[in-house]
Amino acid sequence: MALPYCSPSPKVGRFQQAMESVYGDFCDIKSPKDWTPPPASGGHRGRYLWTDAFGVINLLTMHKEYNRTGGVHMQDDQYLTLARRLIETVHQVLGRTRDGRSPLPGATEHNPLGGGLRIGKTDEDGPDCDGQYHHYLTIWMFALNRMAVASGNMHYNDQAIQLARAIHPRFFVDRKTARPRMVWKMSMDLSRPLVSSEGNLDPIDGFVIFRLLQATAATTGDAHVLDEEIADYRRVMDRKGQHFVSKDPLDLGMTLWTAHWFAETEKWASSLVARCFEQLYDLFEIQRYLERGIRSRLAFREFGTSLGLQCESEQSGDRERATDFKNWADAIIVAWDPYMELSAPAAVTPADLRPITRVMYASALIPGAFCSGYFGPESTLKKGSGVV
Template sequence: MSTNSGDDILSMSRLGRFERSMESIYGSFADITDPEKWTPPAKSGGHRGRYLWTDAFGVINFITLHQEWTTSSATGSSNTDKYITLARRLVDTVHDVLGHTRDGKARLPGATDENPLGGGLRIGKLDETGVDGDGQYHHYLTVWMFALNRLSLATGDPAYNRQAIALAKAIHPRFFVNRESTRPRMVWKMSMDLSIALVPSEGNLDPIDGYVIYRLLQASALAAGEKSVGLGLDGEIADYKRVMERKGEHFVSTDPLDLGMTLWTTHWFSDRESWASKLAGRCFQQIYELFEIDRYLSRNIKYRLAFREFGTSLGVRCHSERSPDKERAVDLKSYADAILASWEPYMEVSLSPEKAELTPEDLRPITRVMYSSALIPGAFRAGYLGPEPKTIP
């Protein structure tokens, strides 16, 4: 895929735009002659070039590229194998950087050579301390677990799902307060060594993220014949369920990213579990009010953040594919398309090296990987890689 600044992004296929945006972070894929030796450029916007949220989207997007090229290619696997290898290499690099202390001299406390994720993974914040300093976010960690799970399904290698479960087991108790009680609660941000709660308030989506992602990990382990590994998550899943029950009806935010990620999370179970279908319905109502009543997309983009709206588009598109309500599915897809349409001229210009400064430097990586995911949710979507492993009710 060429990254020529003269390319007209609007004339490209959706897949072409997806790939071009990914290349702006991870380099020209055509120039990678030996994927096994590829080192991801240090351009993910974080400490030592790695940022957990951005690179989680990067891994999932590489899996999508693999699948899209597999589907469209009639000439074999030269491209498709490349993208899976790039996903593997990105995973290894993230584990090597964010699974170590900031100076790179030691693994995080709790991690070993046998269990490299036993200490969690750092966020990758540029600052070591302060209000926006480094640490560990539960919602970043669960997205990374999901990326490992999807890589496991895409490659048929259960080792990646085992890594995700090892990470899940390691970080879970550190984010809980009064875990053994009937009314446990969670904290939003932990220190890099998981010893101190840096933000003791409870994240809005964290218990739902955990409840859904841990069940997906469990299902994959059981499908791979690893019963003891999968059932080993029963306690953690029960913890998340108790937090959800304590909180009662989930608060539905008006923030575009929160709305989108809530829809994405619920789409895994909204066709068969009432809590998910009810929450999805309330999200849809909030989206309707945001777009139809508040006329959100009429606001000047100077006062909006592209990556947050790309999260909306991602969640909306994933949910529209699964919604049994066909009329609602059409409405949802139209909102996802409208978000992309409102940002396409901006992305066309900002992806050109000469105009890259239009997006603040710290927001470029997250904006570009999430733009790709909004264009083609791909591996974010349930069933995209084939029938999903059966979850325990």
């Protein structure tokens, strides 16, 4: 595996190594527009939606990191082209039935995401079978949105909105009432719930991501395209009241990441960040979690923690808290760095080397495109009034 010959920093080199361990050696790609991503994302037919969403976002980070140094590692738009090819491949595989013969029900030639996107689970049946997760779909919408922002091609945000409109009503129960609720997992064809319980983060994920999509759409004159859907999420948040803050590292990290988009402007988000800080302080400073042996920890869950900590630390007006966040994020990376080397020692478990772990390690090294403002000032986000 070749190291980038003009890597802006050793951290970017490690970032690229992690990505290449899943997607192959980028230096060997002669024609990016013809690249076929290897079927190595850890899912059915080689694609897994969460892993590939991180893959797309990381490729956008690589595009920005290499181009802003002034050096030429590849053609200026090569990583954008690779991101485009990964997006197309995911849609071709996970937007179709498992046998690949038909689009998912609801999809059409003009609306290829009208049937949603499968998770990519390896099993067709059973307790951990394939289906559709709301939080996987929203992270894919975010990837499409960031592709639109990074490339200037609004087609990708349009696709994200098509996906949002297609899947949104399927995850809601009593949607038109004052107290709607959501379901955690739907069948592959979105016809029935597979897990009827409500995901802890799903309403907030939808509330934030749909607003990002709408803000981007507003730049081309469609400022209200998802008003109805955003209002649905707001009612679920109102029904649930104060958001439950988990003690799980990944859940804490993704909560921080979601909230960081509004933490400096909206009370619900700033309050959520403050409560995450309390849990993290207890976990890291009182329980001394970061001093535990690696064998009792899960790498990819902690990389999600590090990602959220860094995104929020960049936005926070509370400098003391931001410093704590950054120090904890760095401590996670330092703990796992030796085990993420390609010649990983025997102490690391197979789960630590899964594709999902590798792409999340890259994101934790350089959150980049996950962070608000990374590609410049964000489109104006309408204040979500009424949410506390």
